[in-house]
Structure formats: C-alpha cells, structure tokens
Amino acid sequence: MDWAKILAPLSGGEADKRTLAAAAIIAGAFDAELAAAHAPADVADLIPWMGDGFMGGVQATAIDSIRQAAAEGEKYARAALQGCGYARTSFVSLTSPVWAALAMEGRLADLVVFDDSAARGKGPLAEAFQQIVADEQRPTLVARPGLKADGVVAVAWDGGKEASRAMRTALPLLQKASSVVILSAPASSARKFDPAALQRFLGARQVESTVTCIKEGGDAGPLLLKAAQDAGANLLVAGAFGHPRLQEFIFGGTTKTFLQAQGPSLFLSH
Structure with missing residues (x-):
C-alpha cells in the first residue's frame, strides 16, 4: 500500500528546512501530501510554574513573549514550506494543547519525519519525537544526510x-x-x-x-x-x-x- 500523507512537525527554527527537504524526498516518491505542522511552545506548559506568588505583570509578559515567539515561528515555518519546492503541501499551526494536537495529526499520517537533532534530544521538538515514537507508536523517520527513497x-x-x-x-x-x-x-x-x-x-x-x-x-x-x-x-x-x-x-x-x-x-x- 502506498503512502498518502507524510507529516513534518516544525518548530519555526532552522531545522525546519532540513526536515521539509527530507519529507519532500519521501512524499515525492509516493506523490503524497507533505503535511507541515507547526508545533510552537505551549502557553499551557508555563501555567504550572505560575504560583500565587508569581507577579501578574511578569506573568502577562511571559505569556506575551511565548505568543510572539509562536507567531514569528509560524511565519518562518510557512516560509520554509514555501521554499522547499514541493507542490502538494498543507500547513497547520497547532494551538494549545499543542502536544494533543500534534498527536492527532500523527494518527492521521502514514509517516512522521523528524530532523536528526530532535532524535538526539536537542531542540524544541525533542520531547515530541520521543512521544510520537514511544507513546503514539507512529512510524517515524529520522532524517540524516544521504537520505534517498530509492537507495x-x-x-x-x-x-x-x-x-x-x-x-x-x-x-x-x-x-x-x-x-x-x-x-x-x-x-x-x-x-x-x-x-x-x-x-x-x-x-x-x-x-x-x-x-x-x-x-x-x-x-x-x-x-x-x-x-x-x-x-x-x-x-x-x-x-x-x-x-x-x-x-x-x-x-x-x-x-x-x-x-x-x-x-x-x-x-x-x-
């Protein structure tokens, strides 16, 4: 059975270009959809650290910073997708709870592609990689230099x-x-x-x-x-x-x- 949808989780950083290039190689071999999912930092992850003693102004500033970073990351991820040179693409920027949304995207994809840095436990998608492989048990590709679909x-x-x-x-x-x-x-x-x-x-x-x-x-x-x-x-x-x-x-x-x-x-x- 051929694959129809290849999922590429994106963080809004430099690694997105490498992830998309690898996902395009696999998607192209099957004429499949390359589905890009921007997974920003989740504001909800900050809430447990905000106890009663956390100053309201500082809290608001922290949340605004996360939201601003997410917006900038989405712009970068969209630009990376447009620049990857693959025709059949889709894009979604996930909202809180981000992990639950990414898990749902993975359940409806044939393969999930990550950059090597996430697999090594580095970068903002490191935890997502472990969860997709071990908890969601989705077929996952760790992309490294030299990847071919027909090698x-x-x-x-x-x-x-x-x-x-x-x-x-x-x-x-x-x-x-x-x-x-x-x-x-x-x-x-x-x-x-x-x-x-x-x-x-x-x-x-x-x-x-x-x-x-x-x-x-x-x-x-x-x-x-x-x-x-x-x-x-x-x-x-x-x-x-x-x-x-x-x-x-x-x-x-x-x-x-x-x-x-x-x-x-x-x-x-x-």
Missing part, C-alpha cells in the same frame, strides 16, 4: 515484535529500494530466529533481499550500525524500545545507540 535499505532483524512492526510498516519504502539487506546478529540476541524466513516473507511481496549474518557477539547496536554502513545503506529500518523505556533510559539499549551514533537515516517503529 539501499538495511533491515535490523531479530525476530521480535518491534522489528516485525518496523519492517511491515516500512514495506512501501522497501518496495522502492534499489536493494534491501537483512542484518542479523544472532550471537547478540537470546531470541531464536531465522533471517531466511524474513527473506521469504519479503520475496512474496516483491522485495528481493540479501542476508548479512554478523558472527560477532556483544552489543548489537554498534554491530548493526557498522554492517549497515558497510552495505552502503541510506536507511536503517529498526524496531524501537524493545525493552521498557525506563530500562532503555538507564542502560542505553540498541535504540539509543542508533539515535546517538552517526549513520544512515532511521525508520523506527515501536
């Missing part, structure tokens, strides 16, 4: 439900790829799985693939990243947060390795 795609496969969800939701991209390589690191997993079974699954859906089996043991994240880079992958498809999020936060995990390392663009699904 080499690597699929990180361990037979788990997160990897399965990511692979199945990424099928439209896999079908457009110039080549697909299945990456497995069985010595790094306690799960028993057969990469050839995935190869047969993809073949039945008109996706030819090869298998790279990593013999070394140890942390799967760096091994899979290196294998993806060795394969010349422009995109790595992977399940996100295979362990509870608190455990991932404390101990790291493969997802964190993928997000923090240099490497190809990421297609994530939880």
